[in-house]
Amino acid sequence: MRVLIRGGRVIDPSRGLDAVRDVAIDGGIVRGVAEHVEERGHEVIDATGCIVAPGFIDMHVHLREPGATHKETIATGTAAAVAGGFTAVACMPNTNPAIDTPAVIAEIEQRAAAAGFARVYPVGAITRNREGKEIAPFHELATAGAVAFSDDGSTVMNPRVLRNAALYARDVRGPFISHCLDDELHGDAVMNEGPQSVRLGLLGSPGLAEDIVVARDLLIAADTRKRWHVAHVSTANAVEIVRWARSRGTTVTCEVTPHHLLLGDDLFVDYHARAKVAPPLRGPDDAAALRAAVRDGVIDAFASDHAPHTAEEKAQLLSVAPVGFSGLEIAVGAYAEALPDLPLERFVALLSTNPAKILGVEGGTLATGVRADVTIFAERPWTVDASAFYSKGKNTPFDGRRFTRRVVATVVGGRLAYHVERGIIERLAYA
Ligand SMILES: [Zn+2]
Ligand SMILES: [Zn+2]
Structure with a gap:
């Protein structure tokens, strides 16, 4: 054709x-x-x-299949992807079972091909069943098609396990992708720690919970020489730590979500969980630092962290509702809204050329062949209507926003x- x-x-x-x-x-x-x-x-x-532009690649999505198909399936998630302008997505391994065997990868690839919308690149787990204890079989997973490794949704809390994993995976293609939130500092927090959490009387997660893990992981990256990628940076300090690690020769890239660029921790006034996400939405200074970091090149990729849940799940009490919300279908509009003056070439690089490079996958170019x-x-104004999403997760704190x-x-x-x-x-x- x-x-x-x-x-x-x-x-x-x-x-x-x-x-x-x-x-x-x-x-x-x-x-x-x-x-x-x-x-x-x-x-x-x-x-x-x-x-x-060359096809956009969202290097951080949750497709929920296998295991939680009431939230999303590979078919609905990849339909949402193409509706959001994404020709490919990398899916995180916090499925059930986790993406820690070649069989799960083969199953995901088969279902993605059957759906026939966006390409799907599985991200393998760093530890078996993402439990943070035993390292995953990286060579087998990479051979089966894993493009990167992450325990996203959880932090690998044991530094010995993470260091051994990085040493063992050093020669395996595909970076480690860190989800950075210290379990002890984060605790049962429902939002960012700051004036807003104090005012609402809600348990907050300090920026330190993220910063301390970003620093630790990039020291492990330097020590092991494993290629590293930091997921969803959300604090000014995390950006500075990435910058510092890079300045001393560590091979590290990082991504930012649309919600951390554009939204803040002032969205909890009605105690609804629609904006509950990990890492949490921060204060205005952090969001401004993230936007500056995109402009000055510290941030390498835009990634939505598409994390669909049902309306019932998100309507639960703030303390028990799950973290995350749908992102694929608002990403392009939200990024442009956050950074209206960003040169288009850089906008496209962050959504296409750079994620292709980081994941080592085809794409990011319109070269012949x-x-x-x-x-x-x-540039065509539109209004977000979450009820019309192709994703099964019809909730986003951007609902009703004009982009x-x-x-x-x-x-x-x-x-x-x-x-x-x-x-x-x-x-x-x-x-
Ligand atoms: Zn994460
Ligand atoms: Zn995630």
Whole structure:
């Protein structure tokens, strides 16, 4: 099948390209990006007035399958991904069973292929069943297709276990991804520790609970020479620690979520758990420091930490409701809202070229001969309506927010998977 993306402003950070171009696709492969491509039996996607970019990759999502399919399935999660402009996602291993055997990876890949929306790259566990005790079989997991390793959702609290794991995995491709929250300092906190938690009489988690683990993990990264990635940095100190580690030669990258850039711990006034997340939403100074860190290049990737739950689960008491909320379908709008002046080339790099590099996966470029994963977006105001999400998790603290940047179309492997006017396009409808 031939597809022609006509007349968009193509921004490809991998080649420093920023110009109005046609993108020709044939057999799922980019055949050329040129000033004018003659239409010959192509399906034409009109991109006039839009930005055409290499497909966005969300390197941090929770798809909930296997084990919690009432919250999300691989099919609904990847439908949400393409609706959010993501041609690929990396899924975290806090499933049931955890992603700690090649069999689970094979099952996830098979279900992702059957769904046929976004590509799915499994993240293997660092420790068996994410219990923080025995290290996972990294070589087997990597051979089976794991692109990185993480116990996300939990911190590997034992430094001896983490150090041994990093030494053992040093020659395995794929970084360790740290979820940084000290169990003892975080305790049963429901929100950030600060003036807001004091005012509401709620148990707060200090920024220190994150900072202390970021520092420890990057010292372990330096000691073991394992390539490292820090998930969802949320404090000014964590940013400074990443900067310091990098300045002394540690190979470390990091990501930031849309909610930590844009929201704060003032959202708990009604004691509802809609904004309960880990790490917690911080105060305005931390959010400002994160935005500055994106601008000055300390942050390498945007990642949504899409963590769907049912409405019933999120409606529980703040103390028992689960952490997290859906992020895939608001990410592009929220990032643009948080950083309206960020150059578009950098915006695309943070969502595409950089995560591809960090995970060592194909993508992040529209060079001739690569798989045709393309994201098309535009400045087109829209209002978030969580009830209309493709994700089963229809809750987000951004519900009702007005954003200006919107995904127009998502092309995966040369196939139009989502269009803003047509919605999700099932593969069967296409045959
Ligand atoms: Zn996490
Ligand atoms: Zn997560």
